[in-house]
Every structure is written in structure tokens, then in C-alpha cells.
Amino acid sequence: MICHIDPSNGIPIYEQIERQVKFAVANGSLLVGERVPSVRDMASQAAVNVNTVARAYRELQQQGILHSIRGTGLAIATDAPEICRHSRLNLIRERLRSVLQEAFQNQISADEIRTLVDEQCALLNQQPPASNQLNS
Amino acid sequence: MICHIDPSNGIPIYEQIERQVKFAVANGSLLVGERVPSVRDMASQAAVNVNTVARAYRELQQQGILHSIRGTGLAIATDAPEICRHSRLNLIRERLRSVLQEAFQNQISADEIRTLVDEQCALLNQQPPASNQLNS
Amino acid sequence: MICHIDPSNGIPIYEQIERQVKFAVANGSLLVGERVPSVRDMASQAAVNVNTVARAYRELQQQGILHSIRGTGLAIATDAPEICRHSRLNLIRERLRSVLQEAFQNQISADEIRTLVDEQCALLNQQPPASNQLNS
């Protein structure tokens, strides 16, 4: 599990971590019972503060996605795949809603929006997907 | 020029004011040379502090959208319409790019995205535009 | 007597008017006993507020450059040419001092300054002097 953080993104770092864990679970990249990196490892790998990782893990525990194994660390909970698959589209939907709302408030038409979407899809698809940051 | 402020929507008040002025300029509601309400008028109309309006106006000046006529007030600058028209779409485009990038990196297809977009367009369009609420 | 005002100049408008009257007197463009335009005329010609012109004239009176002729207006005082010729270079010197001081504070050397001065002299000399604004 490797996290790519963009600190100048508007999205809080702890939330970027949360989202990436959820996507990895929904994806099958992280399996039930598998351990996530320790707070310290994740912090040093992603070059962020340990408290930030701790906060992300804490919130993931509260959501039932991680559970702690005493003395061992945190692992993906049994229900995690279901929760994450269920919320996978919602994570995107919520961000999208906010953008589109601003667009409509500025009297940008649905057609103009679709044009922008297609334009960005084209741009992003032709980028090498392997080395990409997960946020920007 | 009347501003509708939603103090509980995450976007800082001074930025809501900025956006609405930009929008009004891009729109033609505010014409080149026209004066914006005095900081005191705008503050009392929008029920916010004078300094908050002053900050919005100051940033609009720094962006070349307003220019100050000493002792008289602030007016729409000559190239404000061009700047505002440009930035209007760019602000949306940039936010959209960020969302779509996250989506693609998590194996959400362009078709799924278009479905989400259409869904949100439908939802947002049927909201009552009665109150001319520019923020939320 | 025609005044060229640059409202976006940092120098207060009333002071721009003062300086231009002084220079005109030092120049011989305004002669002893000659009347300056009425506050209203000057204000409409220079497109500034009447209060602003009034303030400039008031300060020129206090400095003994203008004197009022009851019911007639304001005229160049007897001592004005001497005063103005004397202060002609000082007006420039004072502004220059302020600029050079900032330069020195930023560790720009006297030689660099002389280069800048020569550069600006060359630039300004080749401009048609007739149509120029008097301030900028």
C-alpha cells in the first residue's frame, strides 16, 4: 500500500489517505485481514506527519474499515470490502456534485459541462496511468 | 449588485464575495467603469463585517478586476470582463480535472463518470433557482 | 494653465495640482498677478473634485504663492516666482531622495543607480514631450 499525497490540494492530507485506503480496498488491492503499514512507515513513505496518518487510521477504524489487532497493528476489517465498494462511487460523486454546483451557479450549461468533462477525460486518459499521483 | 452569502458553506465569506463580483462581471451585470457598492454598504447589505468586504475588494484589485478611485470608491477595471470570463471556466476546469483524475486512477470508467455527471446535472437543475442563491 | 492629473499615481491629486502650479510659476508660464482658473473651472478641466482643487489652492495660499482678490479669485502673488524658482529643484530632489534611499536600503550600488538613471533619461527623452502627462 503506497500513498501519493498532494499537500497543496485543498483536500486535507488525512482525508487523502482515507480515500486512498478505501479505494484500495474497493479495488481488491487491500484484502480482508491484510495489515496496513504502521503509522510510522506510512508517514515516512508519504512524507507526512505521523499524527496525520494516525488521524486517518482513527477515522477508518470508526468507519469499521480498519480494526486494531493488539500489539500487531491495524488490519482490514471483514466488512471493509462491502463498505468501500458501496461508497466508491459516492466518494467521487460528492466531489463532482460540488464542482457542478458551482458551475451551474455560474450559469454554465449542462452541455458546456459535458464538453469540459469529455475534454478532461481525453486529457487524462492519454497520460501514463502507472506513475500518476493519486491526487492533485 | 446584491450579494448572497452563506456563512456556513465552507467557502470563506470574502471569497464568496469575490466570486460573485467576478460572476457579475463575466455576466455583464457589472459593466466596466461601474462602481461596486461601498464596503460599508456591501457589508451591511450582506450582514458581514466591513473588513471582510474590504478584503474581497482588495484581492479583486490585486487581480486587476477592480481599481480604486481615491476618495470615491472602487470601479470595474477595463479588462475585468476578459479576466473574469477567463477565470470563470478555468476555476471549474481545474476542480473538475482534479476529481476526474482521482476517478480514473481508481478504475472508474469514463462512462461511469458521464453517468454521474448526467445524474448530478439532473439533480441540480431541478433545484428551485427561485432564491437566486449563488452559493451553498 | 492646464493640469494633467494621474489619479493612480500614489501622489495625492491636490499635491499634483500644487506641484504643477509651482512649476508653471517657476517656468514663467504663470506670471505675477495672473489669475489661476477658478476652482470650478480647474476641477472640470482636470476632471477632479472641486474640494480637491480647493485644497490645493488653500495650501498654495498658505505658502504665499497665491493670494486671493476678493470677489475676483486667486492670483499669483508677488513673491511667487522667487519661492517657486527656489523650490523647483527641491520638489524633484525630495522625490528622488526617497527613491534612492529605498535603493540603497536594498543594497543597490550607486553605479547601478546611475545606470538606471541614464536608462530612464534615454527612454524619456525620445518620447514626444508635447502630449505627455505631467505625472504618472
Next chain:
Amino acid sequence: MICHIDPSNGIPIYEQIERQVKFAVANGSLLVGERVPSVRDMASQAAVNVNTVARAYRELQQQGILHSIRGTGLAIATDAPEICRHSRLNLIRERLRSVLQEAFQNQISADEIRTLVDEQCALLNQQPPASNQLNS
């Protein structure tokens, strides 16, 4: 990084702070990536209000000279040295241009100007730089 503020010199305090930061960057006293003092530290050291420092820092951010590391503080941006070196000379050049223009329009010769410049250079150079006063 220590700031010397003169509250009674016409230049707004926040701008004195801005200039001194820019100067220090152009100078190499502040290196890329280095952190500036926290707003609270700078405020207490310079005996000004926190908001005043915050305003200076905010404007430096907008100019691309500082960038914020969330929850950690503000650091010198990558291209700050270039920006600061550029703006240092440009600020002087612009002020100088304005003064010289007024001089030429009032029939002061380039030679007279050079004499004034030399005179001011001599005056300013012999001032005691003991207190390292960056403003006056």
C-alpha cells in the same frame, strides 16, 4: 530573520515586512525551503499585531514567494529568489521613471538630474548604517 519596523514612516507595516522578506530572499539571507518565523513569533518580535504579519505573509504567498505547509508554517518558495531579484530592481525603476518624467516635463536637464543623483548618493552613503535600519 529579524524585522526592523518603523511604525511612523508612512510605509504600511505589512509592506515593510513584505519588503524585508523580499530583500532577505534576494540577498540569500533566506534560502529556498527555509521557514519564516511563525506569525506569532514575528509579531511579538516586531511588536506588531499578529494580523499585520499574517497579511504580509498572505500577500507574499499570493506573489509566489512563500508557500504554506499546512499545520507547519510558511516556507520560501522555489522561485522566490528569481521573483525577488526581479521585483527589487523593477520597483526602483518604476519609481525612478515617475520622478524623472516629472523633471523632464519641467525643463530640468539630464545633467541637472545627474547632479541631484550624485548629491543624494553622497548624502545617503554617509549615513550611519550602524542600526541596520531597513526602513525610515
Next chain:
DNA sequence: GTGGTCTAGACCACG
């Protein structure tokens, strides 16, 4: 701990 936002109220220069 950090910066960011907002409020309230004072004072100033300018027109």
C-alpha cells in the same frame, strides 16, 4: 504548535 477567517472598533488620508 501552525496559519486562516471573522468580528469589532479605532484612526487616518483623500475627495
Next chain:
DNA sequence: GTGGTCTAGACCACC
């Protein structure tokens, strides 16, 4: 009347 500066103090999110 206008905007601009500064202070003081509160509250917030983030690290």
C-alpha cells in the same frame, strides 16, 4: 462620504 491600516481577541482546521 470613500477606502486603507492597525489592533485585539475569538474560533477553526490541520499537523
